[in-house]
Amino acid sequence: MSGVNGEKGPVLTVRDPGEEKAKLRALFDEFDVDNSGELELKEVLSLVKQQNPLATEADVRQLFDRMDTDGNGHIE
Numbered sequence: 697m698s699g700v701n702g703e704k705g706p707v708l709t710v711r712d713p714g715e716e717k718a719k720l721r722a723l724f725d726e727f728d729v730d731n732s733g734e735l736e737l738k739e740v741l742s743l744v745k746q747q748n749p750l751a752t753e754a755d756v757r758q759l760f761d762r763m764d765t766d767g768n769g770h771i772e
Contacts, residue, residue, distance in 0.1 A: 734770035
């Protein structure tokens with residue numbers, strides 16, 4: 697497969713940002729089980745464990761803490 701400028705490697709695809717945002721919103725809404733508009737640690741833990749059963753709670757907490765930019769215990 698040819699990449700950029702005929703170089704060997706993966707082909708870059710440009711995705712529709714609106715489509716990507718809609719997919720992320722749907723995923724967010726699926727795991728926002730209490731419909732609060734925010735994700736709590738337990739919801740993120742469930743999401744990550746479904747995608748990667750080997751992920752530890754410590755790994756998920758570290759990820760969550762990076763995404764919880766205001767430190768309020770929720771991802772908005």
